[in-house]
Amino acid sequence: xxxxxxxxxxxxxxxxxxxxxxxxxxxxxxxxxxxxxxxxxxxxxxxxxxxxxxxxxxxxxxxxxxxxxxxxxxxxxxxxxxxxxxxxxxxxxxxxxxxxxxxxxxxxxxxxxxxxxxxxxxxxxxxxxxxxxxxxxxxxxxxxxxxxxxxxxxxxxxxxxxxxxxxxxxxxxxxxxxxxxxxx
Numbered sequence: 001x002x003x004x005x006x007x008x009x010x011x012x013x014x015x016x017x018x019x020x021x022x023x024x025x026x027x028x029x030x031x032x033x034x035x036x037x038x039x040x041x042x043x044x045x046x047x048x049x050x051x052x053x054x055x056x057x058x059x060x061x062x063x064x065x066x067x068x069x070x071x072x073x074x075x076x077x078x079x080x081x082x083x084x085x086x087x088x089x090x091x092x093x094x095x096x097x098x099x100x101x102x103x104x105x106x107x108x109x110x111x112x113x114x115x116x117x118x119x120x121x122x123x124x125x126x127x128x129x130x131x132x133x134x135x136x137x138x139x140x141x142x143x144x145x146x147x148x149x150x151x152x153x154x155x156x157x158x159x160x161x162x163x164x165x166x167x168x169x170x171x172x173x174x175x176x177x178x179x180x181x182x183x184x
Contacts, residue, residue, distance in 0.1 A: 002155050005162065008134040012127055012166035019123040019170055026116055027086065028180045029104040031058040036066065036088070036099070041080025043073045053077065054097075066090075066097040104181070112181050120174045124167055131163045 024034040037051040050056065054068040054077065066081075068074055078097055081090045090097045104112070138155045141147045 002138070002158070004134050004137050005155060005158050008130060008159060009162050011130045011134075012162055015123055015126050015130070016166055016169050016173075019119065020173055022119055022123075023116060023173055023177050025086070026112060026177065026181075027101065027104070028112075028177075029101065029109075030061050030180075031064045031099070031101045033058055033064065035086065035101075036064060036081060039081065039084055039086070041077055043076040043080075050077065050081070062101050062103075064099040064101065066099070067095070068097070071095050109181050113178050116174055116177050116181075120170050123170055127163060127166045127170075131159060134159060 021038065024032075025038065027035060033051075033056040037049065037056055039050045040047045041050060041053070043053060050066065053070070053073060054066045057065050057067075059065055066077065068077055074092060074095065074097070078090045078092060081088055081097070081099065088099050088101075090099050092098075135156065138152060138159065141152060142149075
């Protein structure tokens with residue numbers, strides 16, 4: 001495989017991975033540890049992810065339980081979660097943090113579907129931008145002694161196949177997430 005194609009494949013894999021991480025943070029009305037595990041909070045004079053500071057579990061479909069390993073950071077965790085974009089309301093019970101995930105209204109579900117579609121379009125645009133960059137790199141090889149027109153044509157076809165596969169992965173992930181959000 002051409003070095004450009006391999007690099008492009010790696011870029012697409014990273015974009016798809018970022019998109020899946022992004023989707024995991026979208027509330028679906030069900031409690032999931034992935035909702036808060038990558039959330040960054042300010043503790044020990046630095047920013048750290050919740051999963052680095054505590055164990056996270058979902059004992060039922062509506063509750064997330066966070067048990068910090070160091071009990072002195074309990075207030076910092078609560079503040080970080082409360083101030084996040086997720087609009088969660090953490091409650092402290094003893095040495096653990098409980099987060100109740102309310103059921104989503106129909107309007108909220110539709111707004112979330114719009115949001116994830118916007119995220120998907122942004123990641124598709126990232127894939128297309130990378131494709132344009134690598135397409136130019138491949139086309140710039142014209143005239144090199146060991147590269148034929150057919151090689152360039154084949155590489156461009158492979159580039160398009162990788163692009164299509166990456167966009168398809170985004171579309172499949174969005175479809176699954178939409179079904180999960182719209183399920184009552």
